Amino acid sequence: MNLDSRFAALSDPTRRAILARLALGEATVMELAEPFPMSQPAVSRHLRVLEEAGLITRRVEGAKRPCRLAPEGLTELEQWLGKLRVALEANYARLDAILAEEKENL
Amino acid sequence: MSKLELRTEGDLHVVVTRRFAAPPEAIYRAHTEAAILQKWLLGPDGWTMPVCISEAWPGGRIRYEWSDGKGAGFYLTGEYKVLEPFSRIVHVERMHLPDATPDNEVETRFEADGTGTLMVMRMTLPDGKTREAMLATGMEYGMEASYARLEGCLE
Numbered sequence: 423m424n425l426d427s428r429f430a431a432l433s434d435p436t437r438r439a440i441l442a443r444l445a446l447g448e449a450t451v452m453e454l455a456e457p458f459p460m461s462q463p464a465v466s467r468h469l470r471v472l473e474e475a476g477l478i479t480r481r482v483e484g485a486k487r488p489c490r491l492a493p494e495g496l497t498e499l500e501q502w503l504g505k506l507r508v509a510l511e512a513n514y515a516r517l518d519a520i521l522a523e524e525k526e527n528l
Numbered sequence: 529m530s531k532l533e534l535r536t537e538g539d540l541h542v543v544v545t546r547r548f549a550a551p552p553e554a555i556y557r558a559h560t561e562a563a564i565l566q567k568w569l570l571g572p573d574g575w576t577m578p579v580c581i582s583e584a585w586p587g588g589r590i591r592y593e594w595s596d597g598k599g600a601g602f603y604l605t606g607e608y609k610v611l612e613p614f615s616r617i618v619h620v621e622r623m624h625l626p627d628a629t630p631d632n633e634v635e636t637r638f639e640a641d642g643t644g645t646l647m648v649m650r651m652t653l654p655d656g657k658t659r660e661a662m663l664a665t666g667m668e669y670g671m672e673a674s675y676a677r678l679e680g681c682l683e
Contacts, residue, residue, distance in 0.1 A: 502659045502662075503542065513568055520564065
């Protein structure tokens, strides 16, 4: 599994939120879709991307296919890079606000 | 959609790409002028940068000191190597946790992109031991606050 497909999968805020939810435990598509303003098929597409990137696994339980985090899903390096990304996003969001403010003052 | 792209280049480098809605001159200044750096290069909510030295000439010193206001803090030192206003900066930096991490050479490029700027920053990937030390600061590069916000969104 290469890092690029993992990062492509992690680049989307909905998919990161899904992973954050799964960190709390296994969940069905319906449960995962609940907090998002999107349809279940749209959430299923995100789940497929996460599954193909090796970040989640799904098992069959009757008509349901509950999802859980893949235990070997994220290496230490990937977790560190994920945290670096979140830190940079926080800093650059602040910089965006400063730039917008300066523009108004011109 | 996130505007930030982060990818690894081989085993040794991390390349970060980000677009900004201001011309290269403004972004370059935001990366070199202490008074502006102190407003945004902060990590998690609640942290500040009480000391910021940025001598923006070749060989000039860099020193950033961060504080959480509750007694925790750490600092970073470095030197500027190349400054090409308003398109390119090369500098080295190391964090003091309190032991100095290995030198990280960072190249930051700013390219005009319509009315905005495309920034490409290429830095050295720290080794496993250094990453562990960085996470152990408690600042954790700003992510805990953001993860908490993310979890808040899910409730």
